Amino acid sequence: MQSHARRTRRDTTPAERALWRLLRDDALGLRFRRQHPVPPYIADFACLPARLVVEIDGWTHTDPAADAARDVAPAVKGWRVLRFTNTDVLENASGVAEAIRQALVMRLAGTPPP
Template identity: 50%
Template sequence: MRGAQKTTLARQLRQDMTDAERALWRVLRDRKATAGHKFRRQHPIGPYVADFACLEKRLIVEADGGQHQQSRHDAGRDTFLRREGFRILRFWDNDILQNLEGVCDMILRQLSESTR
């Protein structure tokens, strides 16, 4: 996928966010809630688009629906992103919607444990 195509896809994904992605974005976009760390949503990285990425801490947060269950595409994607130096946190949409506070606590722990 070319750069312009990825940008167009990322813009489309920002407009078509799931309920779980919207709920998580409301928290992640507030730097006070993320200890001052900046997150980008639907951010292109290589041939992929990360749901949420903190570039400073090399942390990607993914909100996964049922389509991601046992996905080979996700495994290859994760391998690529890890080779690029990113850590990946995956949460099921249901977990985000039912336990947003717990999800956010886990993200904050990962941000504070980061060495970058």
């Protein structure tokens, strides 16, 4: 799993690169990791202290039911998963960053997700 995570960190999409510029260096107040294993999957981005996963869904994510099913395993382990499309990130990066910031605040305050 770790070698796959390393490979995906190296082969990032334009949307992942754009979002990483907004998340890196604790820009939202907490550290995020790229392509971090959250078994049984590898999360695009993960904030360990807040147990928050951020997924960027590209053209391969055409089945919302499959994505919802995929989110169950991390949720059972206490993780919250936020999903954004490539288009969301590339066309509204500041809005995506704000949604992530709000989720971080809620997670740290112990507020359940909407």
